[in-house]
Amino acid sequence: MELVKADIPDATAAVNEVNRLISQEKVKTIVGVYASPLAMAASEVTERNKVVLWEVAATDPRVTGRGYKYIFRPNPNASSYGPATIEFLTKEVAPKLGLQPSQMKLAILREDGDFGTGVTNATKEAAQKAGIPVVGEIKYNAKTTNDMTSIILQLKQLNPDVLDVVQYDTDAQLFWKQAKQLGYSPKVVIGNGAGQSSDNFGQTFGKDANGVLDTSSAMVINKQALTPEAQQLEEQFFKRYKEKFGKEPDLIAKLAFSSAYVLFHDVLQKTGTTDSEKVRQQALALDLPVGSTPVGWGVKFGEDGQNTRAQMAVMQWQSGKLNVVYPEKFAVEKAILIPLPAWNERK
């Protein structure tokens, strides 16, 4: 087996490069591609040519939602954030606040692109099912917003118990910085990957990050939740990544490794060929229990290629680290600081 690499900075390049990989390099299985718009563009080409696209990072639900036969996504998609958040709010947060879910006011602050829209729609649907009232939804453009004062003043007026945020990096940091400056502190703040998942958030805010929750794929989960093979694999990965790149892997690196490993170890080694039909049959036949990958998921693909055993976790910034606090079997720490203390009482 031979590895061929291609670099795709944008959707046009995605189409060109994937075409080249297929027609010139005769590639039969493609692993990639990170960003949702690129995955959407690339999958159009792979599907037409009956080549498998093994997507290891993009979260747009449409990637596996178009009935394509040759795309597989071991990772959870964006519509899994909402239900995971709402489950955590119902089971863990409501009792801690001493409220019934129907009394717990939820507001959503989100960037107005695909990411924010996709996540928010699923969250609102899940909140409705759980009976949690959504008292407001504020959207803004992540790239052109240089000041969040008006947004924070609006949130003060709405006064929700729980603030659900869907943000990228710079806007997440601007928001949190200005929330402190304006003395705004809801009882609970929960993010959805991206802004609150990045190491940078903890580095920038130090103790001020403590207590912020984040629903996402988990970085470090309770070892007990993993099978012995997955534990060993995780250790090896961390060690060898550090040797090769001289730094700790981040969440995306770990997700990508875990998902690509399933392809190389559980699919290609078994089929002994990259032939699309055989790869597809083997992938659909996979049945790995929860806890058998380094990120804690199991693997069981639906007909659409979406992994039905991919599971989100809820994490919390605690003493400069993003620890898994829910679900219980994955948790390394218990959730603390619910409700969040006022800014001047934070240590």
Next chain:
Amino acid sequence: MDIVLQLLVSGVLLGGIYVLVSIGLTLVFGVMKIVNFAHGDFLMLGMFGAFFLFQSLGLNPYVSIFVMAPALFLLGTIVYQTIVGRTISRSPVVQIFAFIGLSVALQNLALVLFSADYRALNTPLVNKVFQVGPVHVSFALLAAFLVASIITLLLFLFLHYTYTGKAIRSASQDRFAATLMGISNQKIYRFTFALGLGLLGIAGCLLIPIYSVYPTVGEQFALIAFVVVVLGGLGSLPGAVAGGILIGLIETLSSYFIAPSMKQLVYFCVFILILILRPNGLFGKPGAAEVAAE
């Protein structure tokens, strides 16, 4: 009432940021009649510089001004000498391509050198807040606003009361007459361009406590800087101040009273309306754009 007061204060302070990133652009346009499309990318360099000075030497960003302003002034001289100066007497299309090329090159250089990571400062100073009655005022925003006011004033005094300043203004009014009076246009242009970049060095230091820096951060401010400059009147210093504060106010007020994601629509509508009523901008001289197109 408290809310409106807070919105007004925040709007004016945000306007200060916009003034800060716009004066260099309007100065260069006013004198040289060229549009620096790499403006935002030089700002990015200023921000990265201030960030690394803090990270490696622990230098307070407000002290870094005295390092970054001369550094970017020097860079401006070099860029003028190697690139901009060669395009000044060519057609505007050549200048546009040169600047856009420079912009792409700078962004990619930053990507290679600093990676695509977002970086932000965390010091007690940057989080300081004053509370005046019901209004919260961020120290970092206030500092940026005050420095923006001071440099605008100094720049105004410099242009009106020094020999070099007068030479710059005369070159901007009529470059041929100025040459006949013994003023070297090349020298004036080189100095003005370097000064424009030096101002971005100051802006970078003042912005780093407020915003994260990353290779394409310039895009976040470049468009708004162009709006401010055109709104105020191409090349007009008081225009840049009025334009910046106006946009800052429109932004905060419309995001509160209409919706945050509508604010761009609102200020572009105001922008278009003002240009219909006053085609040369608030303080612009008639024909400034035509001179540039020549």
